[in-house]
Amino acid sequence: MSEPEVIGILGEYINTKFIADFSFYVLENSGYNSVILFDNLIYSKRNIIKRETIEIKKILEFLTYLKDEIDILLFCLQDKDKVEFIIDKYRIDVLVDVSDTKKNNNHSDMNFIKKVFYENLSKNATVIINSDKKNEINIFKYLNEKIIITYGLNTKSTLTASSIHDEDSFICCLQRGLTSFSGKEIEPFEFPIRLFYSEKIDVYKILPIIALSLMYDVKIEDVQKLLSIYMKL
Numbered sequence: 756m757s758e759p760e761v762i763g764i765l766g767e768y769i770n771t772k773f774i775a776d777f778s779f780y781v782l783e784n785s786g787y788n789s790v791i792l793f794d795n796l797i798y799s800k801r802n803i804i805k806r807e808t809i810e811i812k813k814i815l816e817f818l819t820y821l822k823d824e825i826d827i828l829l830f831c832l833q834d835k836d837k838v839e840f841i842i843d844k845y846r847i848d849v850l851v852d853v854s855d856t857k858k859n860n861n862h863s864d865m866n867f868i869k870k871v872f873y874e875n876l877s878k879n880a881t882v883i884i885n886s887d888k889k890n891e892i893n894i895f896k897y898l899n900e901k902i903i904i905t906y907g908l909n910t911k912s913t914l915t916a917s918s919i920h921d922e923d924s925f926i927c928c929l930q931r932g933l934t935s936f937s938g939k940e941i942e943p944f945e946f947p948i949r950l951f952y953s954e955k956i957d958v959y960k961i962l963p964i965i966a967l968s969l970m971y972d973v974k975i976e977d978v979q980k981l982l983s984i985y986m987k988l
Contacts, residue, residue: 759790759822761845762967764831765872766853767865773960774853775831778967781981782827785973790821791829794837799825811840838868846877849970851963852884852894873897881936883966885959886912904933904970906962914966916948916958924949925958927965927975935972946975950986 762778764771772793779791783800790799795809797817814837818828828845832838854869873894876882880901884894887907906914913933918926927948933941948965950956961982968978 759825759828760848761877762827762829762849762851763842763847763872763875764829764851764853765869767855768833770853770855770960771831771833774851774964775829777964777982777985778851779829780985781964781968781973781978782971784981785968785971785977787826787971788824789827789829790818790825791831792818792841793831794834811837814841815844833868835864835867838871842871842875845875846880847872847875848877848880849967850876850880850882850884851967852882853959853963855885855888869894876901881970883963885963887959904966906959906966908958914962916962917945919958923956925956927962929969933969935970937972939972941969944975946979948979948982950982 764775764778766774775791775793779789782789788800790797792814797803797809797814799821802821830842830845830847832841850872852869852872854865874897876897878900881904882898882901883904883906885907886905887909904914905912908915910930913929913931915928915930916925917928925948927946929941929943929945932943935941948961965975965978969975
């Protein structure tokens with residue numbers, strides 16, 4: 756069996772936790788066997804390991820044990836040591852960058868983590884990045900030959916949102932066509948997203964999930980359905 760694909764989710768925990776959890780939910784419900792790794796939590800559909808501290812050696816042993824059973828590894832790490840020693844053992848095939856150093860009290864830590872993630876991108880990696888944010892480190896030197904998908908509220912973003920009138924709905928707009936990982940062509944579209952959620956949604960958390968889902972051949976209609984179900988859990 757081939758090596759699992761690796762998705763890195765980079766940013767502050769308040770953002771990455773939701774994105775990682777829901778991405779896992781979408782992928783699992785779309786037929787992908789996945790494992791998600793946080794600093795002190797590892798889970799798959801069949802296994803949950805939660806400790807106050809999980810040794811790096813144990814994490815690597817667990818991932819090696821599961822290697823032949825999974826399609827996708829999702830890394831959502833904040834600990835500098837874990838990032839340095841675990842990410843270095845892999846190549847990141849897809850990077851979802853939702854980092855915002857202006858809202859992070861540990862600028863130097865996040866810039867270090869960000870640098871490690873970008874340095875370990877695979878040759879033809881896909882990078883999903885917020886085009887409304889200014890990066891404090893020069894990421895462009897890492898993006899040669901990479902596939903770039905931008906999201907945000909500006910007119911140049913690959914994926915954007917409009918008509919954000921209600922707290923729980925918006926129009927999702929794919930402004931340029933994409934080619935999914937399987938080679939499927941995805942034409943530009945506009946699609947209403949309604950979450951039926953009691954709290955105000957953050958489109959900056961929803962858009963990268965939609966971008967990632969599309970690349971794994973999850974139809975926008977199915978993303979909408981899974982979002983609505985997930986928000987009610």
